[in-house]
Amino acid sequence: MKAVIVSRIDNAEALAFARSIRATLSEASCPAEFDHDTAIAVGESGPRLAETDADIVIVIGGDGTILRTIQQLGSPVPVLGINWGEVGFLADLETADALPFLRNLVHGFTVEERMRISLAKDGVPLGTALNEALIVTTRPAKMLRFSIIIDGVVAEQFRADGLLVSTPTGSTAYAMSAGGPIVDPRIQGFLLVPLAPYMLSSRPHLISEGRRLEIRLESAKPAKLVLDGQQTIDLGTSSQIHIQRSPVPAQFVDVKRNFFEKVDKKLRNL
Numbered sequence: 001m002k003a004v005i006v007s008r009i010d011n012a013e014a015l016a017f018a019r020s021i022r023a024t025l026s027e028a029s030c031p032a033e034f035d036h037d038t039a040i041a042v043g044e045s046g047p048r049l050a051e052t053d054a055d056i057v058i059v060i061g062g063d064g065t066i067l068r069t070i071q072q073l074g075s076p077v078p079v080l081g082i083n084w085g086e087v088g089f090l091a092d093l094e095t096a097d098a099l100p101f102l103r104n105l106v107h108g109f110t111v112e113e114r115m116r117i118s119l120a121k122d123g124v125p126l127g128t129a130l131n132e133a134l135i136v137t138t139r140p141a142k143m144l145r146f147s148i149i150i151d152g153v154v155a156e157q158f159r160a161d162g163l164l165v166s167t168p169t170g171s172t173a174y175a176m177s178a179g180g181p182i183v184d185p186r187i188q189g190f191l192l193v194p195l196a197p198y199m200l201s202s203r204p205h206l207i208s209e210g211r212r213l214e215i216r217l218e219s220a221k222p223a224k225l226v227l228d229g230q231q232t233i234d235l236g237t238s239s240q241i242h243i244q245r246s247p248v249p250a251q252f253v254d255v256k257r258n259f260f261e262k263v264d265k266k267l268r269n270l
Protein backbone atom coordinates (compact mmCIF):
# COMPACT_ATOMS: atom_id res chain seq x y z
CA MET A 1 0.00 0.00 0.00
CA LYS A 2 1.24 3.50 -0.89
CA ALA A 3 0.02 6.77 0.70
CA VAL A 4 0.10 10.42 -0.32
CA ILE A 5 -0.19 12.97 2.49
CA VAL A 6 -1.91 16.37 2.05
CA SER A 7 -1.70 19.01 4.78
CA ARG A 8 -3.19 22.47 5.10
CA ILE A 9 -0.19 24.63 4.30
CA ASP A 10 -1.12 27.64 6.45
CA ASN A 11 -0.41 25.91 9.77
CA ALA A 12 3.10 24.86 10.91
CA GLU A 13 1.79 22.37 13.50
CA ALA A 14 -0.30 20.63 10.85
CA LEU A 15 2.78 20.35 8.63
CA ALA A 16 4.80 18.97 11.57
CA PHE A 17 2.06 16.39 12.21
CA ALA A 18 2.23 15.45 8.54
CA ARG A 19 5.90 14.63 8.99
CA SER A 20 5.11 12.36 11.98
CA ILE A 21 2.45 10.59 9.91
CA ARG A 22 4.96 10.00 7.11
CA ALA A 23 7.41 8.55 9.64
CA THR A 24 4.76 6.32 11.23
CA LEU A 25 3.69 4.91 7.85
CA SER A 26 7.30 4.31 6.80
CA GLU A 27 7.90 2.39 10.07
CA ALA A 28 4.83 0.28 9.15
CA SER A 29 6.42 -0.45 5.72
CA CYS A 30 3.94 1.80 3.94
CA PRO A 31 5.69 4.22 1.55
CA ALA A 32 4.29 7.73 2.01
CA GLU A 33 4.99 10.99 0.17
CA PHE A 34 3.72 14.57 0.41
CA ASP A 35 1.62 15.97 -2.42
CA HIS A 36 3.01 18.89 -4.41
CA ASP A 37 1.63 21.78 -2.31
CA THR A 38 2.52 20.16 1.03
CA ALA A 39 6.00 19.23 -0.20
CA ILE A 40 6.67 22.77 -1.42
CA ALA A 41 5.57 24.12 1.97
CA VAL A 42 8.28 22.03 3.70
CA GLY A 43 10.98 22.64 1.08
CA GLU A 44 10.63 19.33 -0.74
CA SER A 45 9.05 18.17 -4.00
CA GLY A 46 6.06 15.89 -4.53
CA PRO A 47 3.54 14.74 -7.14
CA ARG A 48 0.47 16.68 -8.17
CA LEU A 49 -2.66 14.94 -6.83
CA ALA A 50 -3.96 14.59 -10.39
CA GLU A 51 -0.97 12.30 -11.12
CA THR A 52 -0.73 10.30 -7.88
CA ASP A 53 -0.73 6.49 -8.00
CA ALA A 54 -1.27 6.24 -4.23
CA ASP A 55 -3.78 3.77 -2.78
CA ILE A 56 -4.89 6.24 -0.08
CA VAL A 57 -4.83 10.02 0.45
CA ILE A 58 -4.35 11.19 4.05
CA VAL A 59 -5.54 14.77 4.55
CA ILE A 60 -4.60 16.86 7.60
CA GLY A 61 -6.89 19.88 7.70
CA GLY A 62 -10.50 20.93 7.74
CA ASP A 63 -13.29 20.52 5.25
CA GLY A 64 -11.89 22.99 2.77
CA THR A 65 -8.60 21.11 2.47
CA ILE A 66 -10.51 17.83 2.04
CA LEU A 67 -12.84 19.33 -0.59
CA ARG A 68 -9.93 20.87 -2.49
CA THR A 69 -8.00 17.57 -2.35
CA ILE A 70 -10.92 15.60 -3.82
CA GLN A 71 -11.33 18.19 -6.58
CA GLN A 72 -7.66 17.88 -7.48
CA LEU A 73 -7.56 14.08 -7.62
CA GLY A 74 -7.56 12.58 -11.11
CA SER A 75 -8.99 9.08 -10.60
CA PRO A 76 -10.79 8.36 -7.30
CA VAL A 77 -8.54 7.46 -4.34
CA PRO A 78 -9.92 6.75 -0.82
CA VAL A 79 -9.49 9.82 1.43
CA LEU A 80 -8.83 9.66 5.17
CA GLY A 81 -9.39 13.05 6.84
CA ILE A 82 -7.56 13.89 10.08
CA ASN A 83 -9.21 16.94 11.61
CA TRP A 84 -7.02 19.99 11.85
CA GLY A 85 -9.75 22.51 11.15
CA GLU A 86 -12.49 24.49 12.80
CA VAL A 87 -15.21 21.90 12.22
CA GLY A 88 -13.74 19.14 10.07
CA PHE A 89 -17.08 17.51 9.44
CA LEU A 90 -15.65 15.45 6.58
CA ALA A 91 -12.57 14.54 8.66
CA ASP A 92 -13.52 11.35 10.48
CA LEU A 93 -10.38 11.04 12.63
CA GLU A 94 -9.32 13.34 15.45
CA THR A 95 -5.53 13.77 15.78
CA ALA A 96 -5.36 11.73 19.01
CA ASP A 97 -6.73 8.67 17.18
CA ALA A 98 -4.71 9.11 13.99
CA LEU A 99 -1.40 7.32 14.59
CA PRO A 100 -2.88 4.13 16.15
CA PHE A 101 -5.44 4.00 13.30
CA LEU A 102 -2.74 4.41 10.66
CA ARG A 103 -0.60 1.59 12.13
CA ASN A 104 -3.58 -0.76 11.57
CA LEU A 105 -4.42 0.70 8.16
CA VAL A 106 -1.73 -1.34 6.42
CA HIS A 107 -3.75 -4.47 7.26
CA GLY A 108 -6.54 -3.20 5.00
CA PHE A 109 -9.56 -0.90 5.10
CA THR A 110 -13.05 -0.57 3.66
CA VAL A 111 -14.25 2.32 1.50
CA GLU A 112 -17.43 4.42 1.74
CA GLU A 113 -18.58 6.08 -1.49
CA ARG A 114 -20.30 9.49 -1.58
CA MET A 115 -22.13 10.69 -4.68
CA ARG A 116 -20.92 13.81 -6.46
CA ILE A 117 -22.69 15.96 -9.02
CA SER A 118 -21.45 16.89 -12.50
CA LEU A 119 -22.51 20.10 -14.22
CA ALA A 120 -22.49 21.18 -17.84
CA LYS A 121 -23.51 24.37 -19.66
CA ASP A 122 -24.80 23.92 -23.20
CA GLY A 123 -23.11 20.51 -23.27
CA VAL A 124 -19.73 21.79 -22.10
CA PRO A 125 -18.59 20.20 -18.75
CA LEU A 126 -18.18 22.75 -15.95
CA GLY A 127 -16.89 20.46 -13.20
CA THR A 128 -18.00 18.31 -10.28
CA ALA A 129 -18.90 18.93 -6.65
CA LEU A 130 -19.00 16.78 -3.51
CA ASN A 131 -20.85 19.30 -1.33
CA GLU A 132 -22.79 21.52 -3.68
CA ALA A 133 -22.91 23.71 -6.73
CA LEU A 134 -23.91 27.30 -5.91
CA ILE A 135 -25.40 29.50 -8.65
CA VAL A 136 -25.32 33.05 -7.31
CA THR A 137 -25.65 36.63 -8.52
CA THR A 138 -22.34 38.27 -9.36
CA ARG A 139 -23.70 41.68 -8.29
CA PRO A 140 -24.56 41.79 -4.57
CA ALA A 141 -28.19 42.55 -3.66
CA LYS A 142 -29.45 41.71 -7.16
CA MET A 143 -31.83 38.79 -7.84
CA LEU A 144 -31.61 36.13 -10.52
CA ARG A 145 -34.67 34.56 -12.16
CA PHE A 146 -34.52 30.73 -12.03
CA SER A 147 -36.53 27.99 -13.69
CA ILE A 148 -36.05 24.48 -12.34
CA ILE A 149 -36.85 21.87 -15.00
CA ILE A 150 -37.22 18.25 -13.86
CA ASP A 151 -37.61 15.53 -16.54
CA GLY A 152 -38.42 18.27 -19.05
CA VAL A 153 -41.19 19.84 -16.94
CA VAL A 154 -40.92 23.30 -15.34
CA ALA A 155 -41.21 22.40 -11.64
CA GLU A 156 -40.68 25.86 -10.17
CA GLN A 157 -39.89 29.42 -11.20
CA PHE A 158 -38.72 32.08 -8.78
CA ARG A 159 -36.39 34.99 -8.23
CA ALA A 160 -33.66 34.68 -5.58
CA ASP A 161 -30.10 35.65 -4.65
CA GLY A 162 -28.99 32.19 -5.69
CA LEU A 163 -29.70 28.48 -5.74
CA LEU A 164 -27.81 25.61 -4.11
CA VAL A 165 -27.80 22.20 -5.77
CA SER A 166 -26.45 20.07 -2.96
CA THR A 167 -25.59 16.42 -2.52
CA PRO A 168 -26.55 14.53 0.65
CA THR A 169 -22.94 15.12 1.79
CA GLY A 170 -23.40 18.85 1.33
CA SER A 171 -26.75 18.84 3.18
CA THR A 172 -24.86 19.45 6.45
CA ALA A 173 -23.00 22.45 4.97
CA TYR A 174 -24.25 25.51 3.09
CA ALA A 175 -27.59 23.87 2.35
CA MET A 176 -28.16 23.37 6.08
CA SER A 177 -27.44 27.03 6.80
CA ALA A 178 -29.82 28.01 3.99
CA GLY A 179 -32.67 26.07 5.63
CA GLY A 180 -32.42 22.74 3.88
CA PRO A 181 -32.93 19.34 5.59
CA ILE A 182 -30.16 17.05 6.80
CA VAL A 183 -30.09 14.22 4.25
CA ASP A 184 -28.88 10.70 5.10
CA PRO A 185 -25.76 10.22 2.94
CA ARG A 186 -27.07 6.79 1.90
CA ILE A 187 -29.80 8.56 -0.07
CA GLN A 188 -28.87 9.24 -3.71
CA GLY A 189 -30.46 12.54 -4.68
CA PHE A 190 -30.19 16.25 -5.46
CA LEU A 191 -31.14 18.74 -2.76
CA LEU A 192 -32.28 22.07 -4.23
CA VAL A 193 -32.25 24.99 -1.77
CA PRO A 194 -32.96 28.58 -2.94
CA LEU A 195 -31.02 31.43 -1.30
CA ALA A 196 -33.42 34.16 -0.06
CA PRO A 197 -36.21 33.37 -2.59
CA TYR A 198 -38.56 36.26 -3.30
CA MET A 199 -41.59 33.99 -3.14
CA LEU A 200 -43.63 32.88 -0.11
CA SER A 201 -44.10 29.32 -1.35
CA SER A 202 -40.56 28.42 -2.49
CA ARG A 203 -39.35 25.35 -0.60
CA PRO A 204 -36.25 23.08 -0.71
CA HIS A 205 -36.74 20.02 -2.95
CA LEU A 206 -35.03 16.62 -2.55
CA ILE A 207 -35.28 14.79 -5.88
CA SER A 208 -34.01 11.42 -7.06
CA GLU A 209 -30.61 11.34 -8.73
CA GLY A 210 -32.25 9.49 -11.61
CA ARG A 211 -34.16 12.58 -12.71
CA ARG A 212 -33.03 14.86 -15.54
CA LEU A 213 -32.33 18.17 -13.80
CA GLU A 214 -31.86 21.49 -15.57
CA ILE A 215 -31.52 24.97 -14.10
CA ARG A 216 -32.32 27.90 -16.41
CA LEU A 217 -31.11 31.40 -15.59
CA GLU A 218 -33.57 33.77 -17.22
CA SER A 219 -32.56 37.27 -16.22
CA ALA A 220 -29.98 39.30 -18.12
CA LYS A 221 -27.92 39.62 -14.97
CA PRO A 222 -24.45 38.06 -14.52
CA ALA A 223 -24.13 34.94 -12.37
CA LYS A 224 -21.33 32.77 -11.03
CA LEU A 225 -21.11 29.05 -10.34
CA VAL A 226 -19.15 28.01 -7.23
CA LEU A 227 -18.22 24.35 -6.71
CA ASP A 228 -17.63 23.28 -3.10
CA GLY A 229 -16.52 26.80 -2.24
CA GLN A 230 -13.25 26.02 -4.03
CA GLN A 231 -13.78 26.78 -7.71
CA THR A 232 -15.61 29.77 -9.22
CA ILE A 233 -16.81 29.90 -12.85
CA ASP A 234 -18.43 32.87 -14.58
CA LEU A 235 -21.80 31.89 -16.08
CA GLY A 236 -22.51 35.19 -17.80
CA THR A 237 -26.25 35.82 -18.25
CA SER A 238 -29.14 33.48 -19.20
CA SER A 239 -27.48 30.04 -18.88
CA GLN A 240 -28.91 26.54 -19.10
CA ILE A 241 -27.12 24.27 -16.61
CA HIS A 242 -27.58 20.49 -16.73
CA ILE A 243 -26.87 18.56 -13.54
CA GLN A 244 -26.45 14.82 -13.14
CA ARG A 245 -24.92 12.40 -10.72
CA SER A 246 -21.18 12.10 -11.45
CA PRO A 247 -20.13 8.64 -12.67
CA VAL A 248 -17.15 9.04 -10.30
CA PRO A 249 -18.15 9.12 -6.61
CA ALA A 250 -15.84 10.42 -3.90
CA GLN A 251 -14.29 7.67 -1.78
CA PHE A 252 -13.59 7.86 1.96
CA VAL A 253 -11.82 5.36 4.21
CA ASP A 254 -14.61 3.97 6.38
CA VAL A 255 -13.63 4.55 10.01
CA LYS A 256 -17.05 3.23 11.13
CA ARG A 257 -18.11 6.62 12.53
CA ASN A 258 -21.89 7.00 12.72
CA PHE A 259 -23.18 9.89 10.56
CA PHE A 260 -25.95 10.92 12.99
CA GLU A 261 -23.54 10.90 15.96
CA LYS A 262 -21.26 13.18 13.95
CA VAL A 263 -24.14 15.55 13.17
CA ASP A 264 -25.00 15.70 16.88
CA LYS A 265 -21.40 16.17 18.02
CA LYS A 266 -20.13 18.55 15.34
CA LEU A 267 -23.10 20.63 14.27
CA ARG A 268 -25.15 21.24 17.39
CA ASN A 269 -22.60 23.55 19.02
CA LEU A 270 -20.89 25.37 16.15
Ligand SMILES: NC(=O)c1ccc[n+]([C@@H]2O[C@H](COP(=O)([O-])OP(=O)(O)OC[C@H]3O[C@@H](n4cnc5c(N)ncnc54)[C@H](O)[C@@H]3O)[C@@H](O)[C@H]2O)c1
Pocket: 062, 063, 064, 065, 067, 085, 086, 087, 088, 089, 090, 131, 132, 169, 170, 171, 172, 173, 174, 175, 177, 178, 227, 228, 229, 230
Ligand atom coordinates in the same frame (compact mmCIF):
# COMPACT_ATOMS: atom_id res chain seq x y z
N1 LIG B 1 -23.37 29.96 5.31
C1 LIG B 1 -22.76 28.78 5.24
O1 LIG B 1 -23.00 27.83 5.99
C2 LIG B 1 -21.70 28.60 4.18
C3 LIG B 1 -21.28 29.66 3.38
C4 LIG B 1 -20.30 29.40 2.42
C5 LIG B 1 -19.77 28.13 2.25
N2 LIG B 1 -20.22 27.13 3.06
C6 LIG B 1 -19.71 25.76 2.89
O2 LIG B 1 -18.29 25.74 2.96
C7 LIG B 1 -17.84 24.74 2.04
C8 LIG B 1 -16.40 24.98 1.73
O3 LIG B 1 -15.71 24.70 2.96
P1 LIG B 1 -14.48 25.64 3.36
O4 LIG B 1 -13.94 25.09 4.64
O5 LIG B 1 -13.57 25.78 2.18
O6 LIG B 1 -15.22 27.02 3.56
P2 LIG B 1 -15.17 27.95 4.87
O7 LIG B 1 -13.80 27.99 5.39
O8 LIG B 1 -15.88 29.19 4.51
O9 LIG B 1 -16.02 27.14 5.94
C9 LIG B 1 -17.34 26.73 5.70
C10 LIG B 1 -17.75 25.88 6.88
O10 LIG B 1 -18.56 24.82 6.38
C11 LIG B 1 -18.10 23.61 6.96
N3 LIG B 1 -18.36 22.50 6.03
C12 LIG B 1 -17.83 22.33 4.80
N4 LIG B 1 -18.30 21.19 4.26
C13 LIG B 1 -19.15 20.64 5.18
C14 LIG B 1 -19.98 19.46 5.19
N5 LIG B 1 -20.05 18.63 4.14
N6 LIG B 1 -20.74 19.23 6.29
C15 LIG B 1 -20.70 20.06 7.35
N7 LIG B 1 -19.95 21.21 7.39
C16 LIG B 1 -19.19 21.47 6.30
C17 LIG B 1 -16.63 23.81 7.18
O11 LIG B 1 -16.19 22.98 8.23
C18 LIG B 1 -16.54 25.25 7.57
O12 LIG B 1 -16.63 25.40 8.97
C19 LIG B 1 -18.78 24.88 0.85
O13 LIG B 1 -18.88 23.66 0.10
C20 LIG B 1 -20.11 25.20 1.53
O14 LIG B 1 -20.88 24.03 1.74
C21 LIG B 1 -21.15 27.33 4.02
Ligand SMILES: Nc1ncnc2c1ncn2[C@@H]1O[C@H](COP(=O)(O)OP(=O)(O)OP(=O)(O)O)[C@@H](O)[C@H]1O
Pocket: 007, 008, 009, 010, 037, 038, 061, 062, 063, 064, 065, 066, 084, 085, 086, 087, 088, 089
Ligand atom coordinates in the same frame (compact mmCIF):
# COMPACT_ATOMS: atom_id res chain seq x y z
N1 LIG C 1 -2.77 23.89 -0.54
C1 LIG C 1 -3.43 25.02 -0.17
N2 LIG C 1 -3.51 26.05 -1.03
C2 LIG C 1 -4.16 27.18 -0.66
N3 LIG C 1 -4.78 27.37 0.55
C3 LIG C 1 -4.71 26.37 1.43
C4 LIG C 1 -4.05 25.14 1.13
N4 LIG C 1 -4.16 24.33 2.19
C5 LIG C 1 -4.89 25.01 3.11
N5 LIG C 1 -5.21 26.23 2.68
C6 LIG C 1 -5.96 27.27 3.44
O1 LIG C 1 -5.89 26.91 4.80
C7 LIG C 1 -7.09 27.16 5.47
C8 LIG C 1 -7.58 25.84 6.01
O2 LIG C 1 -8.84 25.52 5.43
P1 LIG C 1 -9.68 24.29 6.02
O3 LIG C 1 -11.04 24.40 5.45
O4 LIG C 1 -8.91 23.05 5.83
O5 LIG C 1 -9.72 24.53 7.59
P2 LIG C 1 -10.77 25.37 8.40
O6 LIG C 1 -11.53 26.28 7.50
O7 LIG C 1 -10.03 25.94 9.55
O8 LIG C 1 -11.68 24.21 8.99
P3 LIG C 1 -13.19 23.79 8.56
O9 LIG C 1 -13.26 23.96 7.07
O10 LIG C 1 -13.28 22.34 8.96
O11 LIG C 1 -14.10 24.68 9.32
C9 LIG C 1 -8.02 27.80 4.48
O12 LIG C 1 -7.90 29.20 4.55
C10 LIG C 1 -7.47 27.26 3.17
O13 LIG C 1 -7.82 28.09 2.08
